[in-house]
Amino acid sequence: MAAPMLRYIFRSQWLGTQGLSGVLSLGLREAHSAAQGLLAVQKARGLFKEFFPERGTKTELPELFDRGTGGKFPQTIYCGFDPTADSLHVGHLLALLGLFHFQRAGHNVIALVGGATARLGDPSGRTKEREALDAERVQSNARALSQGLKALATNHQQLFANGRTWGSFTVLDNSAWYQKQDLVDFLAAVGGHFRMGTLLSRLSVQTRLRSPEGMSLAEFLYQVLQAYDFYYLFQHYGCRVQLGGSDQLGNIMSGYEFIHKLTGEDVFGISVPLITSTTGAKLGKSAGNAVWLNRDKTSPFELYQFFLRQQDDLVERYLKLFTFLPLPEIDHIMQLHVTEPEKRGPQKRLAAEVTKLVHGQEGLASAKRCTQALYHSSIDALEVMSDQELKELFKEASFSELVLDPGTSVLDTCRKANAIPDGPRGYRMITEGGVSINHKQVTNPESVLVVGQHILKNGLSLLKIGKRNFYIIKWLQL
Numbered sequence: 175m176a177a178p179m180l181r182y183i184f185r186s187q188w189l190g191t192q193g194l195s196g197v198l199s200l201g202l203r204e205a206h207s208a209a210q211g212l213l214a215v216q217k218a219r220g221l222f223k224e225f226f227p228e229r230g231t232k233t234e235l236p237e238l239f240d241r242g243t244g245g246k247f248p249q250t251i252y253c254g255f256d257p258t259a260d261s262l263h264v265g266h267l268l269a270l271l272g273l274f275h276f277q278r279a280g281h282n283v284i285a286l287v288g289g290a291t292a293r294l295g296d297p298s299g300r301t302k303e304r305e306a307l308d309a310e311r312v313q314s315n316a317r318a319l320s321q322g323l324k325a326l327a328t329n330h331q332q333l334f335a336n337g338r339t340w341g342s343f344t345v346l347d348n349s350a351w352y353q354k355q356d357l358v359d360f361l362a363a364v365g366g367h368f369r370m371g372t373l374l375s376r377l378s379v380q381t382r383l384r385s386p387e388g389m390s391l392a393e394f395l396y397q398v399l400q401a402y403d404f405y406y407l408f409q410h411y412g413c414r415v416q417l418g419g420s421d422q423l424g425n426i427m428s429g430y431e432f433i434h435k436l437t438g439e440d441v442f443g444i445s446v447p448l449i450t451s452t453t454g455a456k457l458g459k460s461a462g463n464a465v466w467l468n469r470d471k472t473s474p475f476e477l478y479q480f481f482l483r484q485q486d487d488l489v490e491r492y493l494k495l496f497t498f499l500p501l502p503e504i505d506h507i508m509q510l511h512v513t514e515p516e517k518r519g520p521q522k523r524l525a526a527e528v529t530k531l532v533h534g535q536e537g538l539a540s541a542k543r544c545t546q547a548l549y550h551s552s553i554d555a556l557e558v559m560s561d562q563e564l565k566e567l568f569k570e571a572s573f574s575e576l577v578l579d580p581g582t583s584v585l586d587t588c589r590k591a592n593a594i595p596d597g598p599r600g601y602r603m604i605t606e607g608g609v610s611i612n613h614k615q616v617t618n619p620e621s622v623l624v625v626g627q628h629i630l631k632n633g634l635s636l637l638k639i640g641k642r643n644f645y646i647i648k649w650l651q652l
């Protein structure tokens with residue numbers, strides 16, 4: 175990397191060294207003189223929380239995004255995702271939705287996979303150091319994350335654009351610019367522009383320094399790499415805005431200061447609120463409560479159910495954050511909910527919109543089928559389910575492939591599937607009503623299985639023992 179040229183150095187008057195002193199919460203009226211500005215709209219939806227820096231720059235942030243107010247159109251906005259796991263999760267979705275809103279308004283967006291930064295581990299919002307990941311693991315996670323990001327961007331475009339022209343969606347990996355980087359060159363060119371006092375003042379650093387475990391140099395330098403990413407994207411892609419969860423503001427500020435020092439130009443940060451669980455913990459990998467976006471970790475049915483379960487006091491907020499539905503439509507949905515709360519209309523709409531965005535129309539159809547099959551005992555739904563759906567739905571269920579011999583009885587089936595104990599106890603479980611096949615109770619152990627009743631069109635039987643023990647049987651040679 176060539177040493178970055180120092181063009182202007184000046185210290186912003188309002189940007190002290192005290193962490194977040196330059197962050198303002200943008201009021202609706204202040205966001206833009208034209209009340210419908212992109213930032214004002216997203217502020218009203220609750221998606222954009224803080225803006226940094228809001229004032230004191232040559233260009234005011236809202237001006238960047240609106241055509242005809244002197245801002246350069248289109249702008250480029252980025253958000254980074256560290257591949258510390260092999261899938262995105264619901265928390266990431268919020269930052270992604272932020273990017274999608276910019277894309278819809280005609281701007282170009284970059285989703286940056288942190289193939290390099292994930293090796294260090296971001297200390298922001300963490301009380302303990304992350305478990306170190308080896309290079310191969312990070313690389314394979316990075317590939318999976320890139321795929322996930324591209325799949326989401328494709329769904330978004332295909333299902334929601336309706337022929338409209340949007341800005342571009344680009345996926346990059348920061349290992350591309352760190353891979354061949356010489357350490358001494360980097361420190362000489364970049365290190366000199368960071369002041370220790372400022373770096374040490376960050377909340378993420380302060381918290382960790384006060385913890386018994388302390389902080390490693392690798393973690394401490396994390397913010398320098400994220401700042402350099404911003405600079406790199408500014409230079410190569412004209413990127414002036416970085417988006418991130420509100421735990422990212424310290425890192426974004428480091429980027430602002432670095433770019434401002436080197437170029438004299440203004441760049442900006444926008445945060446989205448952190449989504450938390452009912453216990454108040456940030457929803458994500460660290461807290462171990464992530465709701466994943468990859469189908470093999472969280473099925474479309476589970477994602478759908480996660481949103482369907484949301485309480486009334488959160489659902490309106492989530493409709494605004496996680497869907498693209500216009501605000502008047504959300505108002506209407508909420509008004510209907512007051513008159514017919516038992517229908518759980520807002521929850522159903524929220525679950526459907528998010529599942530469609532993440533897993534496409536087919537994923538949404540699968541989630542609805544699974545819901546019918548499990549909670550409404552629908553045989554029609556069960557009958558058209560694929561093996562994959564059944565395994566996703568009955569995750570804990572054992573799956574056996576059996577040959578259907580002539581005269582196979584209910585008792586034979588339960589035994590072959592290892593679903594009941596041997597001897598009279600197993601027999602009694604059936605006669606006492608503890609067994610059902612395809613949602614119908616079977617009390618006669620000697621009944622012979624009937625195709626179309628006990629065996630569905632797709633060659634499957636769903637055996638249930640007691641309240642929640644499921645066994646899936648796939649019949650061979652039917």
Ligand SMILES: Nc1ncnc2c1ncn2[C@@H]1O[C@H](COP(=O)(O)OP(=O)(O)OP(=O)(O)O)[C@@H](O)[C@H]1O
Pocket residue numbers: 253254255256257258264265266268269296417418419420421422446447448449450456457458459460461
């Ligand atoms: N629960 C959440 N709510 C809102 N934004 C989130 C949430 N979790 C992560 N993000 C944001 O997504 C972006 C990428 O996060 P990243 O993959 O690095 O995970 P993280 O912040 O380290 O979280 P964790 O490791 O706890 O899952 C960041 O801007 C981060 O703030």
Ligand SMILES: N[C@@H](Cc1ccc(O)cc1)C(=O)O
Pocket residue numbers: 253254255256286288291296348399400401403404418422425
């Ligand atoms: N630090 C971010 C991820 C990220 C990585 C590189 C960046 O340039 C920006 C953001 C996080 O952990 O959430």
